[in-house]
Amino acid sequence: MSRADVDLAKSGPPPPSLVARLRDNDLVASFLSSKTTAAAGLIALILIVAGLAAPLIAPTDPFNPAANFLMDSLTPPRFVAGGDPRFLLGTDDQGRDLWSAILYGLRISLMIGAFSVLLGGAIGVALGLIAGYAGGWIDSVVMRIADVQLTFPAILIALLLDGVAHALLQKSNREETAFLVLVVAIGLSFWVQYARTVRGSTLVEKNRDYVQAARLIGLSPARIVVRHILPNVMGPVLVIATINLAIAIITEATLSFLGVGLPATEPSLGTLIRIGQNYLFSGEWWIVAFPSLGLATLVLSVNLLGDWLRDALNPRLK
């Protein structure tokens, strides 16, 4: 919102109540008008809360090897013949309670997804703003790098960065750094989209009157970019971020499934599925089934939200 709008709002009638504002808001209205979207939002919310609250609601701590029930490894879920009432979804090969492991896995998947989107977004938006506003050789260099990176699929970039990080880090502290390595690898594989989008909008915005005016009153370029241009180019960034959250979660799960992500001592959903795949043929189906179900539900609901946000924010589709 520009400064003029704010002044108008101040001088007008008193602002409507929160409820009225929500009712009149296009975004909220379109959110509630679609049952699928509302359901997806609810499911995503439940999964996010479950992940965040994992330490509070999980019966056991899957990261603590002492809390594992080695004697009860590969116990089927509670509702199946041979199940144990202590383990709702059964146990894995190390006697971990699968329900707890999934809750913690959800937490890890969401955290890595969110952090890598934040990292990729921050780098991309910053570079896009600088490239678009400064122009010249800075612009060419950033956009050339973006072009080169864009020719490779993100998963491949993440794999390579992961491999290089493995080689650089000592074997002994690989497990402690796995989380950080994943965030950096996935984040760096995603910055290009943000940079290109933000650069494009910046090129348009920087010729607008309000930027010219800011320049005339002698504001520094940094202040113009951060305080004036940035708020006006953030719309599309939000959409990319939602879509990227789903992709980041898939990428993390894939890397962990391939065995280059999180170790078995600190399992994410992908790691659990990797473990479970070994037991597909011996009949212990629950180890692979429940984490897969959790992952698919998470990604699907986030994707539905992203689709809706993209359509809702796109004026051409209205």
Next chain:
Amino acid sequence: MIAFVVRRVLASIGVMIAVGLIAFAMFRYVGDPINQMVGVETSVAERAQLREELGLNDPAIVQALRFLARAARFDFGVSYQFKQPVADLIGARMPATLELAFVASILSLAAGIPMGVYSALHRDSALSRLFQALSLIGISLPTFLTGILLITLFSVVLGWLPSFGRGDVVRLGPWWTTGFLTVSGLKSLVMPATTLALFQMTLIMRLVRAEMLEVLRADYIRFARARGLSESAIHFRHALKNTLVPVITIVGLQLGSIVAFSIITETVFAWPGMGQLFLQSIQNVDIPIMAAYLLFIAFMFVTINLVVDILYVSVDPRLRASLHGMHG
């Protein structure tokens, strides 16, 4: 036109050199190549000698140029874990990956285009809604989950298809082994190819649908209707034809990512291809293989990009005209 082609070729070579330098930096500075090559019992003097022989004491620029020159001749040195030339290792696994990628591309086109056309022509039919729902699931399901789902159904429950490997292969010449000629080879191909094709298929379907909807709104379609042409002539001879140009571009560009995504499919199905080799090299910090694979993929992407760009300009007269306008 010639100036355009020359410029694109030069840009492609530039990209390849940049990727080559990244590969060199990985090879030279990530870990010590000497430590990876020799055992613990090798003396300091022997190490120093090996270092000198391999030219690791030369200035970095000399080493980088030498690395690039060798890479141009497909000489990537010796794998740390297998102690064999990297080019041989990759060459032996290339047929498996390329056959898989080829079948997956054909499959995704054969299913994706008709589904896209249908859902564009019959926007509100039940089948179109089903396709839309399927495509959302196709995008949301990670590749490895699709693979596991297929294995569960067709190998564990039904027992129809093998869950791993390539089956029996037939050797054709010194460089190629094929699974196309045996029953077990073809059976082994079904699930990996489907898994790999699913994501591309959803992409093609969504793209064809969107393009087709756009084209159907165009003036020449309205004009064709006014001329009294039959619906099928309008849909297939006018609309689909114009839809396919961008679709073919995207499909061409996606060929490279099919090969890259085969890393996942190959892991799920224990398919003995390049992707599996690359993944092993990451797990074992086998830098020569990582560097070679990176260069291979880059070469493929750059070549495809170049061919698509040039084809695009030579096919689309409007682009040609704008080039002339730009450069006189």
